[in-house]
Amino acid sequence: MIGGSAINVLIGQSGGPTSVINSSLAGVISSAIEHGFDHIYGMENGIAGLIEGRICQIDKKIYTEKNIEDKLKSEPAAILGSCRYKLPEDLSDFVYEKIFQTLEKFQISSLIYIGGNDSMDTVVKLNKYIEKNRIAWLHVIGIPKTIDNDLREMDHSPGFGSAAKYVATALNLVRTDVNIYNVKSVTFVEIMGRNAGWLAASALLSNYKKKRKTVNLLYLKEVEKTKEDILSDIKEAFKYENNLVIALSEGFMDKDGFFAKEDKKSYDQAFGHPVISGIGEKLSNFVAKELGVKSRSVELNILQRTSFLISKQDSKEAFELGYKGLEKSISQTNLVPVIKRKEKETYEYYIDFVDPLLIANKEKYIPKAWLESYRVLEDKIIAYGLPLIQGQVEEKFDKGMISFIGLDDFTKKAY
């Protein structure tokens, strides 16, 4: 500690939102209160806000009395605000001096950074700076999150379970809508995940133990298909079913790049810049034309991550990672708590700690063996994903609408 014995924590959130980043935040805050931290601070808009000195202070009394922990557990997105900011490679850059001046000023002994693989790069760099400058008064710990489930070194990432729960349920809902007309139809449901197909594949959870499948086909970036393959898949599926539901990863592209070309064609016209319509819309137009059937595309968009549905399992794990992360920061630095799965019949997990360097800037993909066939993938995803979507966090309703608290309900400006 510098200039005294204060133990203070500063928490930041970074990258894209999930339904449970605020559960991790609640885990850190509750842990800090229980471990007797003097002050609890938040960066507004992550490391970018810290650089600008935008810090708020969490009011421990209000937090406890108004049961903010419970409210944060049902609130999606990042209540502290987020950023997409990459720290410079050069550790002698002025930005580091600025950051560490602020940290000294607030006598921060623990810095907890909740984010994905880009944010873990921030954790790595801050620790490099600590090591290089032999700073003894600060520990920096990362807490993982992403709906994409593409973080390495863990069984799954917090945020994925809730997004998967939303996706699988949305497909059940779309299925009720699709079934009502007695005409041949194809409905594409476009699901987030540019590089890794985990979330799109979790659409298959909705097929669990169904006589009639909710999802008939699935297209992932990971499995190569030509436009002819797609037409023949659909024709084959029509032999058994009138109304097809096709789950589609937003990162999917046909092998020959036929659908990619369409964007370029749109470039010159419209408003003079590319009209990037989703792959779902393109496939839908293509199928309608080629097969003469009713076709539409449904994009699950940002509501996937600001979930109507929060998995209780996911929320619990996210909270614990925050809680244990803060605890670890008292004695150690440069670590990330992660969920590991025990090899058992029923789902059990434990928390382990890993080096952020193993997560930063890397991606994890669906194992090749799972992609052998649609049938294999369905079995694998159900065994893997079903335990992660169990239970529902109770939403807070106000006047008939799910509603949320604001940062100023339990913090004050500290700058």
Add this chain to the structure above:
Amino acid sequence: MIGGSAINVLIGQSGGPTSVINSSLAGVISSAIEHGFDHIYGMENGIAGLIEGRICQIDKKIYTEKNIEDKLKSEPAAILGSCRYKLPEDLSDFVYEKIFQTLEKFQISSLIYIGGNDSMDTVVKLNKYIEKNRIAWLHVIGIPKTIDNDLREMDHSPGFGSAAKYVATALNLVRTDVNIYNVKSVTFVEIMGRNAGWLAASALLSNYKKKRKTVNLLYLKEVEKTKEDILSDIKEAFKYENNLVIALSEGFMDKDGFFAKEDKKSYDQAFGHPVISGIGEKLSNFVAKELGVKSRSVELNILQRTSFLISKQDSKEAFELGYKGLEKSISQTNLVPVIKRKEKETYEYYIDFVDPLLIANKEKYIPKAWLESYRVLEDKIIAYGLPLIQGQVEEKFDKGMISFIGLDDFTKKAY
């Protein structure tokens, strides 16, 4: 009655889905059981299915024992299947003969048709046929539904409350997502309703008693705007707020048709037929280019009507309309039960019966006086809409997903 004293009901669902058409269906079935109807039949895919003789029989024992009433109340879409079929104007058309032969065969004494303004046209025509042919053994009653809230002769239409509840909540969720970055941004949220802006206007419910508005601007078909107006609205709003949320009716078009032209431009290319991208996407592209800010469009799509959220008030009213409709059909024909609002401080309603001719093929719009200003509309919509979105129907979860029953869980084929 023909050839005996059987009292049998045949129920159909028609038009686009809502979250509570199955509540109305449950109301009819439960009422029929309580009023001692001998047999309860369903048309598969509405009148189109009836013409083809596709009839199922509801198993009263299973319905009661398995509490299907409760399950139907939490199930969106139309479990009997739907159609978009207009009966011929000419009452001597062969199709009528076919319909009435089937009705005679099943000894139907009550026909209940749940649908919107197009479906009420079916109710009108069947009653015309009854009148013309002096048929005494059959009564035909319509039950209203639509998320669009554009049916005349009623305070509001069943289905609207749940859709409005979803829209207002979705906007609260989008707002949490929008707030996280510290950069200027515009998010358009495109809401269903091609001709009437009721549902888009219900986005304003999310502003109820908020210091910081959830929705900053609203564009309806009913209020004329040029593209220049839009830019100036947004510039003005940016004076007070960094992250704008704009609710947008899918039927909105600028006064000069600038955005309509974009579709035509897209016509010749792509797959040789028009790429109809939503107005939200067009406005988003336009704003990004003209103002150089981050802009995106979120389409609430079919999940608006296959709701994650079902309003308890809406469900209750939809059930009662079905219940009372069946009751009325015992003694009368050619009527539609509707919800009327009492003129009181707090919301109270009663059920009245009207001639389907007053509803069929007509539309109801937002009153002109409400459109005087954004402020007036917000006040009016909140007073009007807030009572309709109160309470939540409990969803049924199976393995962590909201899940649904199928028609064959409580019916058998009757043809």
